[in-house]
Amino acid sequence: MLSQLRPAIVLIVLFSALTGLAYPLAITGIAQLGMSGKANGSLIERDGKVVGSSLIGQNFASDRYFHGRPSATTGPDPADPSKSVDAPYNASNSMGSNLAPTSKKLIDRVNASIESEFAAGRIDVVAADAVTTSASGLDPHISPQYALAQISAVAMARGLPEEKVRLLVENHIKGRVAGFIGEPRVNVLQLNLALDSLR
Incomplete structure (x- = not known):
């Protein structure tokens, strides 16, 4: 049973890190580099x-x-x-x-x-x-x-x-x-x- 449980836990941790951290951070970084104004809410400033x-x-x-x-x-x-x-x-x-x-x-x-x-x-x-x-x-x-x-x-x-x-x-x-x-x-x-x- 331990031989089956270990790969399941490793996969949960791996995919949680990929889909919960790495992917959102990569998309946020791309958005900030490519279109930071839109990524930050398309804010309009006047006099700072x-x-x-x-x-x-x-x-x-x-x-x-x-x-x-x-x-x-x-x-x-x-x-x-x-x-x-x-x-x-x-x-x-x-x-x-x-x-x-x-x-x-x-x-x-x-x-x-x-x-x-x-x-x-x-x-x-x-x-x-x-x-x-x-x-x-x-x-x-x-x-x-x-x-x-x-x-x-x-x-x-x-x-x-x-x-x-x-x-x-x-x-x-x-x-x-x-x-x-x-x-x-x-x-x-x-x-x-x-x-x-x-x-």
């Missing part, structure tokens, strides 16, 4: 301080900034930790709303979002991503249509010429990956940081 990641959206509420799409993430209720409350772009609780297209709650929320966008005078055309949440609740991108629809409100709030803001948006539109994967998109955090740099 990390302000976010290009992969995770943020909640911009001010009219001076472009808004991202709605987020369905939640967090614990400060008054009662056994309950949850809306916490937009909560990266520790990534999730979608999981509401069916026929859900009354979803229909009511989308209609309320449409009314809110129009009432605030932020947009005059409603893009789908202006009123629907993403699957993760953390999507950092919006469609060019939604970004272009916000130009007037952002320019007015900042006292900037619309053409200047439009040019900024157009310069931040990223096309499909490899020309055919995904949809054109605008990273909201990068756009807002560039907006802050405008004079």
